Amino acid sequence: MADGAPITLYNSLTRQAEPLRPLVPGEVGVYTCGPTVYSYAHLGNMRPYVFSDTLRRVLEWKGLRVRQVVNITDVGHTVGETDLGEDKVEAAARRELKSVREVTAHYTAAYLHDIARLNVRTPSDLPRASDYVPQMLDFARTLDERGYTYRIDSGLYFDTARSPGYGTLAQISMEGQREGARLETVPGKRNKADFAVWRTEAPGQRRVMRWDSPWGPGVPGWHLECSVMSIDLLGRHFDIHTGGVDHREIHHVNEIAQSEAYLESDRPWVTHWLHNEFVLLRNRKVAKSEGGAPLLQDLVDDGLHPLAYRYFLLTATYRSQLELTDAAVRGASSALRRLAGRAQALRPLPDVPTLTAAAAAMTTEAGRAALRRLDEALSDDLNTPRALADLNTAARGDDLPDTDLATLLAAADTVLGLSLDELHPADLDGRADVSTVDEQLRDRLAQREDARKRRDWPESDRIRDEIAEAGWRVVDTPEGPVLEPLR
Numbered sequence: 001m002a003d004g005a006p007i008t009l010y011n012s013l014t015r016q017a018e019p020l021r022p023l024v025p026g027e028v029g030v031y032t033c034g035p036t037v038y039s040y041a042h043l044g045n046m047r048p049y050v051f052s053d054t055l056r057r058v059l060e061w062k063g064l065r066v067r068q069v070v071n072i073t074d075v076g077h078t079v080g081e082t083d084l085g086e087d088k089v090e091a092a093a094r095r096e097l098k099s100v101r102e103v104t105a106h107y108t109a110a111y112l113h114d115i116a117r118l119n120v121r122t123p124s125d126l127p128r129a130s131d132y133v134p135q136m137l138d139f140a141r142t143l144d145e146r147g148y149t150y151r152i153d154s155g156l157y158f159d160t161a162r163s164p165g166y167g168t169l170a171q172i173s174m175e176g177q178r179e180g181a182r183l184e185t186v187p188g189k190r191n192k193a194d195f196a197v198w199r200t201e202a203p204g205q206r207r208v209m210r211w212d213s214p215w216g217p218g219v220p221g222w223h224l225e226c227s228v229m230s231i232d233l234l235g236r237h238f239d240i241h242t243g244g245v246d247h248r249e250i251h252h253v254n255e256i257a258q259s260e261a262y263l264e265s266d267r268p269w270v271t272h273w274l275h276n277e278f279v280l281l282r283n284r285k286v287a288k289s290e291g292g293a294p295l296l297q298d299l300v301d302d303g304l305h306p307l308a309y310r311y312f313l314l315t316a317t318y319r320s321q322l323e324l325t326d327a328a329v330r331g332a333s334s335a336l337r338r339l340a341g342r343a344q345a346l347r348p349l350p351d352v353p354t355l356t357a358a359a360a361a362m363t364t365e366a367g368r369a370a371l372r373r374l375d376e377a378l379s380d381d382l383n384t385p386r387a388l389a390d391l392n393t394a395a396r397g398d399d400l401p402d403t404d405l406a407t408l409l410a411a412a413d414t415v416l417g418l419s420l421d422e423l424h425p426a427d428l429d430g431r432a433d434v435s436t437v438d439e440q441l442r443d444r445l446a447q448r449e450d451a452r453k454r455r456d457w458p459e460s461d462r463i464r465d466e467i468a469e470a471g472w473r474v475v476d477t478p479e480g481p482v483l484e485p486l487r
C-alpha cells in the first residue's frame with residue numbers, strides 16, 4: 001500500500017480513473033517508450049520523460065519501490081512508421097555522413113544530457129533495442145510456432161485477426177481498425193492492420209544493421225522491441241506502461257496484441273496504460289517532421305533555465321494539451337524564480353525523501369494540512385497544476401511557520417524535481433526583461449541611465465556596483481540596458 005491518499009490513475013485501456021493496485025504489493029513496474037536516437041529530441045519529446053519521471057517520483061515518495069525502464073530505440077523504427085521504409089537511424093547516418101553507431105551514440109548522449117538538465121532521474125534500466133535482438137528472435141519464433149504470424153516476402157507479420165481484443169486500447173472497432181490503420185500497401189498482407197514482427201531484407205537490399213533469422217536476414221519490428229524489453233526487464237505482467245498519446249492508436253495496440261499472444265494468459269498484459277498529451281506550437285503538435293522543432297538548448301540559448309521548462313510542463317495535467325509560447329515559458333520561469341527565492345531564505349531545506357518523513361517533520365496542523373493537500377493533488381492522477389497552485393499560495397502567505405514551509409517546499413521538490421534546495425533565483429533568467437525585475441532595481445537602473453546622460457561616470461559606476469551587489473550585471477544594448485545574473 002502506498003502512504004497517504006490512495007493513488008488513482010487514468011487508464012487509457014478503460015478510459016477511466018482507476019486505483020493503482022500493484023501486482024506485487026509495495027512494488028511498481030513502469031515501462032516508458034523511449035526515444036528513437038536518430039535526431040535531437042525536441043521540446044515536445046521531453047514531455048513523456050518529465051511525465052514518467054514525475055510519476056516515478058510520486059510513487060517513490062509515497063513509499064513504493066519503482067523499477068522504471070525507458071528503452072533506447074537504435075534500430076527498427078522506420079521513416080514514416082511504415083513496414084517497408086528505411087530505418088530512421090540509417091537514413092540519418094546517410095544524411096550526416098556518419099556511421100550508424102556514431103549517430104546513435106551522439107543522439108543518445110544528447111538525450112541523456114537533456115533529461116538530466118530537466119532533473120529526470122536516471123531510469124533503473126535504459127535498454128538498447130540492438131542489444132535485445134536474440135530475445136526478439138525467440139519471441140517472434142514463439143508467435144510463429146503458435147500460428148499468430150504468417151510469412152510474406154517482406155517479413156514475418158502478425159495476423160491481427162488472431163487477436164480477439166485487437167484495438168481495445170485505441171477503442172476502435174476491430175473492423176474499423178483493420179480497415180483504417182494502414183495506408184501503405186504491403187503485398188501479401190492479410191489485414192490492413194497486420195504489422196511486421198520481423199522485417200526481411202528485400203533481394204538486393206543490404207541494410208547496415210541486420211541479423212540472421214528463420215525468415216531471412218533483417219531487423220526486428222519496432223513494436224516487437226518494446227514488448228520484448230519490457231517483459232524481459234519487468235516480468236510477464238507489470239503495472240504501468242506510458243508513452244505519448246500518438247502511441248495509443250497503433251504502437252501500443254500492437255504491443256498488446258503480440259504480448260498477449262505470446263503470454264497466452266487470461267489477464268491483461270499490463271494493468272495501466274498512461275498517455276501524455278502533446279505540446280503544441282501555434283496549435284499544432286511539435287514534431288520533428290515539421291523541421292526546426294525547438295529544442296531544450298534553444299531555450300537555454302535564449303537565457304532560460306532548463307528547469308523553467310520542467311515547471312512549464314507541470315503547469316498542465318499530463319492529459320491536457322499544452323501550448324508552447326515564449327510568454328508561457330517565461331511566466332513559468334518567473335514563478336519558479338519566486339519559489340526558489342522563497343526557498344533560498346529557508347535553506348538548507350530539510351531532508352524529507354518521503355511523504356512519511358515530511359509528515360513527521362511538520363510541527364503544526366496547518367503544515368500537515370498543506371502536506372495533505374499536496375499529496376491529494378498528486379495522488380489524483382498526478383494533478384501537478386493543482387499542486388503548484390497550492391504550493392505558490394503557501395509560499396506567498398504566512399499561514400505556515402518557516403520550518404513547516406521549508407518542509408513543504410522540500411517535499412514538493414522531491415516529487416516535482418525543481419531543485420528548490422539549490423536553484424539560485426538569478427539562475428532563472430539569463431537576461432531579465434527590465435519590466436519584470438522589482439521596482440527598486442528598476443528605479444536604480446533609471447537613475448544610472450540619468451547619470452550616464454549627465455556623463456556623471458562616477459555616479460553611474462556607483463549605481464552599477466550597487467546593482468551588482470543585488471546579483472545583477474548591467475549590460476548596455478542598442479535597445480537599452482538589460483540585466484544578467486551574476487553567478
Ligand code: AMP
Nearest residue numbers: 035036044045047243244278279285286
Ligand atoms: P520519438 O522519438 O519521435 O519516437 O518520440 C518520443 C516520444 O515523444 C513519444 O512518446 C512521442 O509520443 C512523444 N512526442 C512526440 N511529439 C510530442 C509532442 N509534440 N508533445 C508531447 N509528446 C510528444
Ligand code: ZN
Nearest residue numbers: 033034226251
Ligand atoms: Zn514502445
